[in-house]
Amino acid sequence: MISVALISHDGKKPEMVSFVLGNRDFFDKCTIYATGTTGSHIEKEGLDVNLLLSGPIGGDAQIAALLAEGKIDLIIFFRDPLAKHPHEPDVQMLMRLCDVHNVPLATNPKAAKYLLAGIECLVMKKDTH
Numbered sequence: 001m002i003s004v005a006l007i008s009h010d011g012k013k014p015e016m017v018s019f020v021l022g023n024r025d026f027f028d029k030c031t032i033y034a035t036g037t038t039g040s041h042i043e044k045e046g047l048d049v050n051l052l053l054s055g056p057i058g059g060d061a062q063i064a065a066l067l068a069e070g071k072i073d074l075i076i077f078f079r080d081p082l083a084k085h086p087h088e089p090d091v092q093m094l095m096r097l098c099d100v101h102n103v104p105l106a107t108n109p110k111a112a113k114y115l116l117a118g119i120e121c122l123v124m125k126k127d128t129h
Contacts, residue, residue, distance in 0.1 A: 002119065005063045005075045006034040006042065007055060007094075012078035017041050019078075019109050026116050033066060035059030060090035064097050074119070075105045076112045 004027070008016035020027050020042050027047060034042060036054035043049045053059040066072045075098060079091070098105040106112035 001029065001031055002073045003031040003033065003066075003071055005066065005072050005077075006032060006038055006049075007060065007063065007075070008035075008038045008078040009055075009080035009083065010037075011080045011083060013038055013041055015109060016076075016078050017045060019076075019112060020047065021045055023113075023116055026120065033063060033072065035063065055090070056086055058090075060094050064090070064094045067094070067097050067101055067103055070101075072103060074115060075103060076115075077105065077107055078109070078112075079107050 006016060006020065016038055024047070031050070032039075032042070032047060033050045033052060035052055036059055038055075039049040039051040043051070052062040063072065063075065067075070075094070077091075077094070095105060097103070104115050106115050
């Protein structure tokens, strides 16, 4: 089972919920970890979510720790590049750790869509061989 971490800045939360619901078949087969507010919005839509702290108070760091422990396979983080974020150092740490540990990171819906499609293609190929 694939473990996915979902994070979104405040202005991107509706977009994240819409993305998850639009790809529900995929996410229903995943273990989902999410920062507090993002996760609670997704949980309200009926998905199982492992809720962590809100991003600014440590949720980004919790996801980074899970990633470093090898417990996260993919991160989808809808960032708002035009707003200031007090926890930007945590965001940068998380992005750096994705590179260090070779974990795919999508920061916008189109990149996330392509990552999900690639994962589904790999899983389908694996299942047919």
